[in-house]
Amino acid sequence: MEVIAVSPRGYCYGVVDAMTLAQRVARDPKVPRPIYILGMIVHNRHVVEDLARQGIETLDGGDRRALLRKVRRGTVIFTAHGVAPEVKEAARKKGLTCFDATCPDVTRTHKVIRDRVAAGCQIIYIGKKGHPEPEGAMGEAPGRVHLIEDAADLAALRLDIGSGKVAIVTQTTLSQWDTADLIAACKSRYPDAEVFNEICLATQVRQQAVAEQARAADVVLVVGDPRSNNSNRLVQVAQEVAGRPAYLIGSVADIRPEWLQGAKVVAVTAGASTPSQLTNQVIRYLQSYDPETPSGAAEPDLALRLPGSGR
């Protein structure tokens, strides 16, 4: 079967830096044990399992404040998604050793929020409810940052602006196309609002690549974890912008033969938190796939070589 390996795809610089930091912390005997990560360092369970083998426990399920309450001693690593200042302060007060893997692009968004709030603005933050990145961003100015996910949220929003202004800020991993529509809707309601479109470059170029390259395919497979926002957005871009059927798979084991029925060309891409090995396995499997004699899903080799692991 012909395979379009969409490029660029997969790991972004923020994820590589975060995992390199975690690996370095795990190898350093001077770092106090136990070592925890508050939340999944990236939304990929294979990465989480690999870190566990190296002695880093991922705390998951609940917001960062709740996760931190489970830690009594040792070391915490904050994830690439960023964390509220209140959480950093609480960790410091507990006497924990802290490492911050926040992506520089997320750090910049936090600074935009602090600066605009200091200038008297109310912030409309366009992001995904329940995702850790908005949680950290909203924590920069509790009560002044208002999370909206869609037009219904905007319609329900009641801002007490007074003599101040409005600033619109976005999460880094959203769909460019959805976000443009929602920003336009915000602007029509608050025409004087300043706009800070913070969708990061890595997200933009991966979405653009799918939008352009997937058009030549009959079906699109996106390799990524179900909780990865940028992976889910790639599926959405493939469906809504490239106009192709698209599916999210965790690994080669999730491929269903019925998706490939009648397909001659398959495009493959991956979220920014997806290990390249998983994507390469999918590509190799599809290249040798014979639709006349589909053998079902191949057995995945899930031994990973993570950035900084030295193995």
Ligand code: SF4
């Ligand atoms: S997707 Fe963008 S903001 Fe998120 S870690 Fe990667 S580079 Fe940073």
